[in-house]
Amino acid sequence: xxxxxxxxxxxxxxxxxxxxxxxxxxxxxxxxxxxxxxxxxxxxxxxxxxxxxxxxxxxxxxxxxxxxxxxxxxxxxxxxxxxxxxxxxxxxxxxxxxxxxxxxxxxxxxxxxxxxxxxxxx
Amino acid sequence: xxxxxxxxxxxxxxxxxxxxxxxxxxxxxxxxxxxxxxxxxxxxxxxxxxxxxxxxxxxxxxxxxxxxxxxxxxxxxxxxxxxxxxxxxxxxxxxxxxxxxxxxxxxxxxxxxxxxxxxxxx
DNA sequence: TTTATATTTAGCTAATTTGCTAAATTGATT
DNA sequence: AATCAATTTAGCAAATTAGCTAAATATAAA
Numbered sequence: 001x002x003x004x005x006x007x008x009x010x011x012x013x014x015x016x017x018x019x020x021x022x023x024x025x026x027x028x029x030x031x032x033x034x035x036x037x038x039x040x041x042x043x044x045x046x047x048x049x050x051x052x053x054x055x056x057x058x059x060x061x062x063x064x065x066x067x068x069x070x071x072x073x074x075x076x077x078x079x080x081x082x083x084x085x086x087x088x089x090x091x092x093x094x095x096x097x098x099x100x101x102x103x104x105x106x107x108x109x110x111x112x113x114x115x116x117x118x119x120x121x122x
Numbered sequence: 123x124x125x126x127x128x129x130x131x132x133x134x135x136x137x138x139x140x141x142x143x144x145x146x147x148x149x150x151x152x153x154x155x156x157x158x159x160x161x162x163x164x165x166x167x168x169x170x171x172x173x174x175x176x177x178x179x180x181x182x183x184x185x186x187x188x189x190x191x192x193x194x195x196x197x198x199x200x201x202x203x204x205x206x207x208x209x210x211x212x213x214x215x216x217x218x219x220x221x222x223x224x225x226x227x228x229x230x231x232x233x234x235x236x237x238x239x240x241x242x243x244x
Numbered sequence: 245t246t247t248a249t250a251t252t253t254a255g256c257t258a259a260t261t262t263g264c265t266a267a268a269t270t271g272a273t274t
Numbered sequence: 275a276a277t278c279a280a281t282t283t284a285g286c287a288a289a290t291t292a293g294c295t296a297a298a299t300a301t302a303a304a
Contacts, residue, residue: 004142004146005139007136007142008136008137008138008139008142009137010137011133011134011135011136011137011142012133012134012137012138013133013137014129014130014133014137015130015131015132015133015134015135015136015137016130016134016291016292017127017130018292018293020126020129020130020133024126027228027232050250050251051250051251051252052249052250052251060292060293060294061293061294061295062250062251062252063251063252063253063293063294063295064292064293064294066250066251066252066253067252067253067292067293068292070252082251084250084301084302085249085250085251085300085301085302086249086250086251086301087250087251091232093229093232093233096225096228096229096232097229099225100222100225100226100228100229103218103221103222103225104222104226106149106218106222107215107218107219107222110149110213110215110218111215138261138262140262140263172280172281173280173281173282174279174280174281182262182263182264183263183264183265184280184281184282185263185264185265185266185281185282185283186262186263186264188280188281188282188283189262189263189282189283190262192282204281206271206272206280207270207271207272207279207280207281208271208279208280208281209280209281
């Protein structure tokens with residue numbers, strides 16, 4: 001379960017143009033290994049990508065991308081898994097689900113009118 | 123429809139502790155006027171709150187809260203409606219719906235496996 | 245063991261952000 | 275017209291962020 005600080009970190013991570021684009025790229029970038037249907041879907045190496053491949057698609061220095069990825073990992077919106085000397089990067093789908101649910105609940109509760117239930121009259 | 127820059131602004135607005143708490147407060151703060159069930163639900167003045175009432179609940183100077191609210195308005199996560207010399211503030215439910223849908227779609231598409239459809243082999 | 249590849253860490257600068265107080269603005273009330 | 279209430283604007287300082295290059299680390303390959 002994500003607490004308030006987790007959520008703030010997630011939004012902070014996504015609230016920057018470079019990181020947002022990196023995030024989008026991780027989901028939709030179509031890295032070579034990610035479309036190799038001859039590889040089993042649960043094969044990490046077949047389905048994931050690495051820091052250098054991501055950095056190649058942006059006009060920023062590698063350490064800059066590396067630091068952005070670290071922030072995204074700390075925010076739990078991606079996972080970074082070391083395998084030999086490469087780090088494989090994947091979206092963290094569990095976090096995405098929780099965030100989707102969090103906004104969904106907010107809207108649903110609002111529409112049910114179950115918010116506005118306290119009396120802080122002053 | 124929210125474009126990429128709209129979304130970045132939304133996440134940026136929510137990715138700061140003070141603004142996140144203000145946002146939460148607007149949804150759940152239970153301002154006096156917000157629970158007056160003798161007032162019709164579509165009565166703006168009966169259901170909304172104003173800059174000063176929000177600021178009273180935080181340990182920051184009023185202009186600081188005012189500027190945060192402006193950023194949240196620019197990000198379209200709240201609405202600010204001037205009525206006489208007060209500004210009434212409400213959550214922007216349309217935006218919340220779009221964001222909920224955006225994450226929902228991301229997760230659904232990911233699970234359907236419809237992402238990873240390009241071949242950027244290098 | 246040397247070299248190449250993948251990544252991070254350190255240390256710097258410029259830009260941006262977040263807070264403040266004081267002053268300005270706008271509209272309501274006396 | 276003078277004052278009060280609600281809000282914003284301006285201008286400042288401190289903190290944080292986002293970029294860079296150079297150096298360090300870790301693993302793989304020759």
